[in-house]
Amino acid sequence: MKAIHQASLLKNRALAPQLYEMELLAPQMASVSKPGQFVMVRIGENQDPLLRRPFGLAGIDPESGRIRLVYQVVGRGTDQMSHWRTGRTVDVLGPLGNGFTWTEDPGRVILAGGGLGIAPLLPLAQALRSAGKEVTVFLGSRTESLLFGIPEFSELGCELQLATEDGSQGFKGFLTTPLEHFLCAQALDAVFLKAKEASEAGAGHAHVHTHAMLREGMKETGFHQLYACGPSPFLKVIGNLSSRYGLPAQLSFEERMACGVGACMGCAIQIKNPDGTLKTSRVCSDGPVFTGEEVHWNG
Amino acid sequence: MKAIHQASLLKNRALAPQLYEMELLAPQMASVSKPGQFVMVRIGENQDPLLRRPFGLAGIDPESGRIRLVYQVVGRGTDQMSHWRTGRTVDVLGPLGNGFTWTEDPGRVILAGGGLGIAPLLPLAQALRSAGKEVTVFLGSRTESLLFGIPEFSELGCELQLATEDGSQGFKGFLTTPLEHFLCAQALDAVFLKAKEASEAGAGHAHVHTHAMLREGMKETGFHQLYACGPSPFLKVIGNLSSRYGLPAQLSFEERMACGVGACMGCAIQIKNPDGTLKTSRVCSDGPVFTGEEVHWNG
Amino acid sequence: MADLHVNLAGLQLSNPVLAASGCFGFGREYNEFYPIRQAGGIMVKGLTLEPCAGNPTPRIAETPAGMLNSIGLQNPGVDAFLSNELPWLLSQEAAVIANINGHALEDFEEIARRLQGAPGLKAIEVNISCPNVSHGGMFFGTDPAMASEVTRRVRKHTSLPLIIKLSPNVTDITEIARAVVSEGADILSLINTLLGMAIDVKTRKPLLARKVGGLSGPAVKPVALRMVWQTAQAVDVPIIGMGGISSAQDALEFLMAGASAVAVGCASFVDPLAIPRIIGDLNAWLDREGFAGVRDVVGLALR
Amino acid sequence: MADLHVNLAGLQLSNPVLAASGCFGFGREYNEFYPIRQAGGIMVKGLTLEPCAGNPTPRIAETPAGMLNSIGLQNPGVDAFLSNELPWLLSQEAAVIANINGHALEDFEEIARRLQGAPGLKAIEVNISCPNVSHGGMFFGTDPAMASEVTRRVRKHTSLPLIIKLSPNVTDITEIARAVVSEGADILSLINTLLGMAIDVKTRKPLLARKVGGLSGPAVKPVALRMVWQTAQAVDVPIIGMGGISSAQDALEFLMAGASAVAVGCASFVDPLAIPRIIGDLNAWLDREGFAGVRDVVGLALR
Numbered sequence A, B: 001m002k003a004i005h006q007a008s009l010l011k012n013r014a015l016a017p018q019l020y021e022m023e024l025l026a027p028q029m030a031s032v033s034k035p036g037q038f039v040m041v042r043i044g045e046n047q048d049p050l051l052r053r054p055f056g057l058a059g060i061d062p063e064s065g066r067i068r069l070v071y072q073v074v075g076r077g078t079d080q081m082s083h084w085r086t087g088r089t090v091d092v093l094g095p096l097g098n099g100f101t102w103t104e105d106p107g108r109v110i111l112a113g114g115g116l117g118i119a120p121l122l123p124l125a126q127a128l129r130s131a132g133k134e135v136t137v138f139l140g141s142r143t144e145s146l147l148f149g150i151p152e153f154s155e156l157g158c159e160l161q162l163a164t165e166d167g168s169q170g171f172k173g174f175l176t177t178p179l180e181h182f183l184c185a186q187a188l189d190a191v192f193l194k195a196k197e198a199s200e201a202g203a204g205h206a207h208v209h210t211h212a213m214l215r216e217g218m219k220e221t222g223f224h225q226l227y228a229c230g231p232s233p234f235l236k237v238i239g240n241l242s243s244r245y246g247l248p249a250q251l252s253f254e255e256r257m258a259c260g261v262g263a264c265m266g267c268a269i270q271i272k273n274p275d276g277t278l279k280t281s282r283v284c285s286d287g288p289v290f291t292g293e294e295v296h297w298n299g
Numbered sequence C, D: 001m002a003d004l005h006v007n008l009a010g011l012q013l014s015n016p017v018l019a020a021s022g023c024f025g026f027g028r029e030y031n032e033f034y035p036i037r038q039a040g041g042i043m044v045k046g047l048t049l050e051p052c053a054g055n056p057t058p059r060i061a062e063t064p065a066g067m068l069n070s071i072g073l074q075n076p077g078v079d080a081f082l083s084n085e086l087p088w089l090l091s092q093e094a095a096v097i098a099n100i101n102g103h104a105l106e107d108f109e110e111i112a113r114r115l116q117g118a119p120g121l122k123a124i125e126v127n128i129s130c131p132n133v134s135h136g137g138m139f140f141g142t143d144p145a146m147a148s149e150v151t152r153r154v155r156k157h158t159s160l161p162l163i164i165k166l167s168p169n170v171t172d173i174t175e176i177a178r179a180v181v182s183e184g185a186d187i188l189s190l191i192n193t194l195l196g197m198a199i200d201v202k203t204r205k206p207l208l209a210r211k212v213g214g215l216s217g218p219a220v221k222p223v224a225l226r227m228v229w230q231t232a233q234a235v236d237v238p239i240i241g242m243g244g245i246s247s248a249q250d251a252l253e254f255l256m257a258g259a260s261a262v263a264v265g266c267a268s269f270v271d272p273l274a275i276p277r278i279i280g281d282l283n284a285w286l287d288r289e290g291f292a293g294v295r296d297v298v299g300l301a302l303r
């Protein structure tokens, strides 16, 4: 049985102007939640604002029974949340959706989070590190103050690459640029290495980087999965990179939601069937994580 | 210029189950408010509940800059108010309406408050006592726990008579019964006294209590004004007593309100013009206090 | 325990609180919160003849005390309903009502034909009021002649209790009500959504991809209630009232206005337990106020 | 400072934020909060030929994000308006628009006649959409032929800019809009209130003495916006949009949907300073977004 949780608000503080983190005591939920899942928070008891607001789980601690949200104030729902005082009861529905998946073995993975899309990568990185993986994290945001999670990712032993649109921290521009450089460099290194090995072994190869070569190289790097969360134009670029480099991607989407549980069909996304036909899936209950391959990018 | 006040909530506590008092710091408002005026409180910042809620001023202290409300939880607006914590800012519009009036000379007056109608009588009693009047207060409610203000009225040196519908305190039944007894007894005493004086002076009178006699007697008692606030059936009885005993009444009415300032015509009441024709007045801005004489009681 | 059973022109339900079409899918999602047989009935997501992919996103916009949707009847089609959804719903002992939609008169007929004889199906609700499709939809429900025609055609093909779902986007709802009743509607359900719109001031464009959408939720309750009240006085068939119901008090308002049962739409989104909560509170209220059965409340405010 | 002036078919206003009729009395009350000349215009309380006492109480009921009213056009009559209210309004330098109402076609004509030549009066708004009177009222606004006839008659007697105020309680608002424009309406204002109802579960009776009332406030905004958007595409005259506006964002939604000006109704009840606040915020938004004038925003979402 799914349930609504009356969680106790343990912490609610500003990380930066308009950026907040919230910790909730919700033991039952914390014990079953997985990285990539989300919750729907009720804003008030009145009829306005009416709908719950969706937030990805930015922290899951079954031991202490806590969950964590990181949210940005963008409208009146999040504005009101930012004024909630600790001790208050928060009505939370969740965990919802299907989270990210991974294999319980070592290997190299890449995480890319744009803006608030950083949030669900935090518990994911934790899980991946526990599974023994080598994790490289790309974080991007509009400006330095909106980058969060850096200490947590570092502490987990992830390699970090940063980008801000205004250049206040890391690469100046979109996160996808350093990510693409990284993928390209990794793949080429592997290609060169192989070529070198091959030439040392006597064989001769032309140095043309075809897509096939890059994909070939990527395989050699040991990177076997890309995880990303962020605005949908960002996910589209990631989806592109994923197919160019043959690196499977798990992408976490956002869409306007009403029910959050799969009943209203509000949060549609076009998904390709294996036979190439399209079907309309629900971001909330069929997602929010979809593979780069199955998503149909319209336009 | 009228204004909206952002008042600081100093106190908000239960007086009895479902009965609360609230103290607000609103110096500008406290400095201009008069007994019998009311305020409109905004419940939230959202669009639901939409309208402000009207409450009579149950305390006005220009010195400390405080105003006081006493309210009963009857619906979601008052329910939400009961959960407000001190320190919070409360959006209050007021003072609104015209208060009670009185003359600055001694004399005897009667105050009658039914249910929450007790509230505006508190600052009124204070003002009347300051003016040097002898004040008899009749308080009625459903049950003992909902009677409030007793210590305050006593402290002011008012004479008190109580009634509860369930008999848990004072007279069992409606307040208007002991009030009528009181008026009748006072008037008759005066009549008898006069008769006695007259008979001692040699004149003879038939002992028939005509209405004219009661009114005559009432004049002798020194009681010159009746003030009342409460549900409208209660006010109707008071209006009746007022005309029967020739004791002018000031009655404070309630009506469903939207604007509270006289703009929407929502809070209509039928008032008699001096020439006997009717006009529709506004409880909020033409009242809430009307004289017993001018009110047209329909039905 | 007050008696919650209702009988709407032969449609027997264990209680008068139904799930509104399109707000409950095919029951699977809310069955993870409570056994959906607790609902008085389930009006499933609107069915079309063929599977339907619905409208582009955004399909949802919040409005003051309400929401706009432009789902566009995304559904697997009537055949998939019969083979996959209905059997599952019946296995859960749910009281199932099929909500049917068409772009043309023939669509309605054909769906009714396919549903005829479907074992376990309790009733058919004909949606002549969907504001979210370009062809058909609301068009059928805003013209008395068209509404009559749809009713007549579906009536021919079904022996099930026939519910016609009315559109609030009309000048006089009683005119449409009378028209469809005269063609054999057994029950009326109202209201569907009000046609509405929201604009995103930032992008300077309508918020919904399809520009306009259907307004529902508490905001529309006063309009819905008025229409139920008017319709109850105009026709003699039972009414299933809906529009903004989120509490037992709301449900009672509709019952008192003349509805024999009610449906809960987007309140389930806000509170997945809305339906069982309303049933429980309704029961408690009836007991407290000394009513033997919910039927005794119907139409109290009409007197 | 963006240029807030608007010119609606000759009706020149200092800014596009007006006070809606019936929500601002004759301006006296809100003049105690701010100088009412700040409002772009004031549509006064609906006038009738004779003084009118209005409906019994309760006249007000709160609903989710909205309110119902059944005032019933309480007003001192057109003559008292001319002798007492108009001179005072003009002394405050307010831009005054007379809202006129009738039980019969002749009433509209006679009021228009009496207002003709009234010095300082800016325009006439004809209310063919009041849901709160038994005779006339909304009846005129829900039938295209009647709406045309009222317009034609009033047009004969006035040289002032003629505003026709449309009812939302219709199947197709563009039909009525076209009808009144073809008879000489210079400007359309919409929407008036939606017919609604609320029931007091305790007393088991309608909350309003007159049973039904007019719904307004934020709840109706999506419907109002959709109707403005539809009407702006159907006719070529300027539109004054209203229905649930309580912020500059709301006002911008209406302007983008095609309204040339907006009116604020029950938001003034909640915040007596709503009108000057909206004007200020609108101005700030225009500056921030680099618009030279408010005119440049009109209809942006239509493209």
Ligand SMILES: Cc1cc2nc3c(=O)[nH]c(=O)nc-3n(C[C@H](O)[C@H](O)[C@H](O)COP(=O)(O)OP(=O)(O)OC[C@H]3O[C@@H](n4cnc5c(N)ncnc54)[C@H](O)[C@@H]3O)c2cc1C
Pocket: A038, A053, A054, A055, A056, A057, A070, A071, A072, A073, A074, A075, A076, A077, A078, A079, A116, A119, A120, A253, A254, A255, A256, A257, A288, C062
């Ligand atoms: C699965 C999922 C996970 C999310 N996780 C997070 C998170 O971890 N942290 C976070 O800050 N935000 C997250 N969001 C976005 C968050 O839900 C919205 O920012 C929030 O609902 C806005 O509420 P509001 O009342 O403040 O804004 P509103 O006043 O409702 O709207 C303001 C603006 O917020 C955006 N918005 C509104 N609703 C949504 C929505 N459902 N999805 C996306 N954008 C929306 C729109 O741009 C809108 O114009 C997530 C959304 C989804 C669907």
Ligand SMILES: Cc1cc2nc3c(=O)[nH]c(=O)nc-3n(C[C@H](O)[C@H](O)[C@H](O)COP(=O)(O)OP(=O)(O)OC[C@H]3O[C@@H](n4cnc5c(N)ncnc54)[C@H](O)[C@@H]3O)c2cc1C
Pocket: B038, B053, B054, B055, B056, B057, B070, B071, B072, B073, B074, B075, B076, B077, B078, B079, B116, B119, B120, B253, B254, B255, B256, B257, B288, D062
């Ligand atoms: C001038 C005036 C002075 C008042 N002074 C006081 C006071 O000092 N203390 C106090 O407790 N109450 C007072 N009231 C009544 C108070 O305004 C209502 O109890 C309150 O608005 C209810 O709000 P709610 O949201 O809790 O109830 P709602 O959910 O809105 O309604 C619940 C019930 O409250 C009653 N109610 C609602 N609105 C009003 C209204 N405007 N007037 C009367 N009854 C209403 C109705 O019976 C209704 O069924 C006064 C009312 C007026 C008009």
Ligand SMILES: Cc1cc2nc3c(=O)[nH]c(=O)nc-3n(C[C@H](O)[C@H](O)[C@H](O)COP(=O)(O)O)c2cc1C
Pocket: A264, A266, C020, C021, C022, C023, C045, C046, C047, C069, C071, C073, C099, C127, C130, C165, C191, C192, C193, C215, C216, C217, C218, C220, C242, C243, C244, C245, C263, C264, C265, C266, C267
């Ligand atoms: C997301 C959504 C989808 C809907 N889909 C349908 C539908 O497929 N068929 C139908 O007849 N009504 C549909 N409706 C209308 C509802 O059944 C109901 O009439 C309306 O929402 C009013 O009820 P509410 O205010 O309780 O939501 C839908 C409503 C919503 C919100």
Ligand SMILES: Cc1cc2nc3c(=O)[nH]c(=O)nc-3n(C[C@H](O)[C@H](O)[C@H](O)COP(=O)(O)O)c2cc1C
Pocket: B258, B264, B266, D020, D021, D022, D023, D045, D046, D047, D069, D071, D073, D099, D127, D130, D165, D191, D192, D193, D215, D216, D217, D218, D220, D242, D243, D244, D245, D263, D264, D265, D266, D267
């Ligand atoms: C209390 C009240 C009284 C009204 N009286 C009138 C009126 O006399 N004439 C008229 O044309 N509209 C009248 N209206 C309708 C408003 O002018 C406006 O069209 C409607 O309220 C929608 O705007 P809002 O949602 O901003 O209030 C009245 C509305 C209210 C709330």
Ligand code: FES
Pocket: A256, A257, A258, A259, A260, A261, A262, A263, A264, A265, A266, A267, A282, A283, A284, A285
């Ligand atoms: S939000 Fe309702 S189906 Fe996804």
Ligand code: FES
Pocket: B256, B257, B258, B259, B260, B261, B262, B263, B264, B265, B266, B267, B282, B283, B284, B285
């Ligand atoms: S409440 Fe608006 S006139 Fe009294």
